[in-house]
Amino acid sequence: MRSIWNGAISFGLVSIPIKLVNATENHSISFRQIHTEDGGRIRYRKVCELEDREVTSAEIGKGYEDADGSIIPITDQDLAALPIPTAKTIEIVAFVPEDRIDPLQIDAAYYLSANGVPAAKPYTLLREALKRSQKVAIAKYALRGRERLGMLRVVDDVIAMHGLLWPDEIREPEGVAPEAEVTVRDAELDLADALMDTLGEVDMSTLHDDYRSAVEELIAAKVEGGVPAEQASPADGGGGKVIDLMAALENSVRAARTARGESPEQDTEAEVTRLPTRAARASSSASAASPKEVGGKKSTSASAKKKEAPAKKRATKSTSAAGKSAPGKTTAAKTAAGKADGKAQGKAAGSGAAAKTSAQKTTARKTAQKTTQKKTAAAKKTTAKRRASA
Numbered sequence: 001m002r003s004i005w006n007g008a009i010s011f012g013l014v015s016i017p018i019k020l021v022n023a024t025e026n027h028s029i030s031f032r033q034i035h036t037e038d039g040g041r042i043r044y045r046k047v048c049e050l051e052d053r054e055v056t057s058a059e060i061g062k063g064y065e066d067a068d069g070s071i072i073p074i075t076d077q078d079l080a081a082l083p084i085p086t087a088k089t090i091e092i093v094a095f096v097p098e099d100r101i102d103p104l105q106i107d108a109a110y111y112l113s114a115n116g117v118p119a120a121k122p123y124t125l126l127r128e129a130l131k132r133s134q135k136v137a138i139a140k141y142a143l144r145g146r147e148r149l150g151m152l153r154v155v156d157d158v159i160a161m162h163g164l165l166w167p168d169e170i171r172e173p174e175g176v177a178p179e180a181e182v183t184v185r186d187a188e189l190d191l192a193d194a195l196m197d198t199l200g201e202v203d204m205s206t207l208h209d210d211y212r213s214a215v216e217e218l219i220a221a222k223v224e225g226g227v228p229a230e231q232a233s234p235a236d237g238g239g240g241k242v243i244d245l246m247a248a249l250e251n252s253v254r255a256a257r258t259a260r261g262e263s264p265e266q267d268t269e270a271e272v273t274r275l276p277t278r279a280a281r282a283s284s285s286a287s288a289a290s291p292k293e294v295g296g297k298k299s300t301s302a303s304a305k306k307k308e309a310p311a312k313k314r315a316t317k318s319t320s321a322a323g324k325s326a327p328g329k330t331t332a333a334k335t336a337a338g339k340a341d342g343k344a345q346g347k348a349a350g351s352g353a354a355a356k357t358s359a360q361k362t363t364a365r366k367t368a369q370k371t372t373q374k375k376t377a378a379a380k381k382t383t384a385k386r387r388a389s390a
Contacts, residue, residue: 007088017115107163191249198256
């Protein structure tokens with residue numbers, strides 16, 4: 001691989017000559033701008049505004065545009081004379097745990113190759129020291145006209161360097177997070193965990209750029225003069241609107257299991273309790289608010305009680321009348337009382353028959369028995385009085 005920079009790693013008093021090699025490459029397909037009418041290339045020409053002519057790269061230098069619009073020329077000699085200790089040196093300034101590096105800072109990646117046989121020993125020393133400490137080295141270096149921040153770590157048997165953004169180049173995420181307060185239920189988190197477990201891990205080497213492959217097939221078909229095959233359009237995601245989050249999670253778990261060859265109906269660890277819909281709640285409240293049969297039974301029993309009440313009152317009146325007429329009366333009074341008792345018994349029996357309930361008949365019998373007992377007691381008292389007066 002071609003090196004893009006030669007220098008040395010400054011490791012305390014140890015200097016390790018190295019060559020900087022790109023560790024990544026861009027496989028994106030590039031397009032040229034053309035004139036749509038005739039297919040002619042559209043090019044950007046570098047033209048001097050004062051002379052109104054195109055100039056070559058050798059005639060082009062650097063300049064800084066001041067606030068008033070004037071240009072201040074800056075030559076390569078001016079930049080080379082600046083006191084930059086990292087111009088040809090990757091200067092290690094600290095060793096820190098790798099998790100201290102914010103992934104937002106990571107930029108381009110490079111391999112550091114030992115430059116020559118004398119560099120092999122110190123290169124290996126630094127590599128093994130990084131392995132054993134399980135730390136990364138933070139360094140400063142200069143590349144393409146500016147000083148940069150880097151992180152050195154071990155990849156297999158090679159020291160790799162990641163370019164890092166300076167801390168002040170990371171923007172604060174103000175106004176990015178949702179402002180509305182949202183509550184996530186445990187059932188939703190359980191389903192999200194189930195989806196994560198179902199998707200599982202992936203071998204990074206199996207991932208590839210599907211879009212680039214499709215573009216390459218399109219170009220190949222155009223070259224051969226054929227018609228490019230129609231690509232399957234992606235499914236409509238509904239514009240990003242989530243109507244039912246629980247249903248979307250459940251369907252995602254099923255789809256992931258199907259893709260992995262598992263049963264989509266396999267039980268999940270998450271137990272989901274569905275909330276009743278608005279229609280179900282309305283139907284439930286309507287059925288609870290209209291117990292017509294129960295109401296009818298209540299009114300029937302109430303009317304039966306009302307019918308039963310006069311009969312009880314009549315029986316009570318007859319009993320009290322008989323009790324009042326018994327003491328101090330003659331045999332005729334007894335007979336009248338007996339007739340009254342008979343009438344009361346008849347009325348009570350008639351009312352009991354009308355009510356047609358066993359409870360009413362039992363009440364009538366008890367009333368008759370009490371009346372008979374009172375009559376007998378009254379007769380005994382009358383006889384005792386007569387004997388006493390005689």
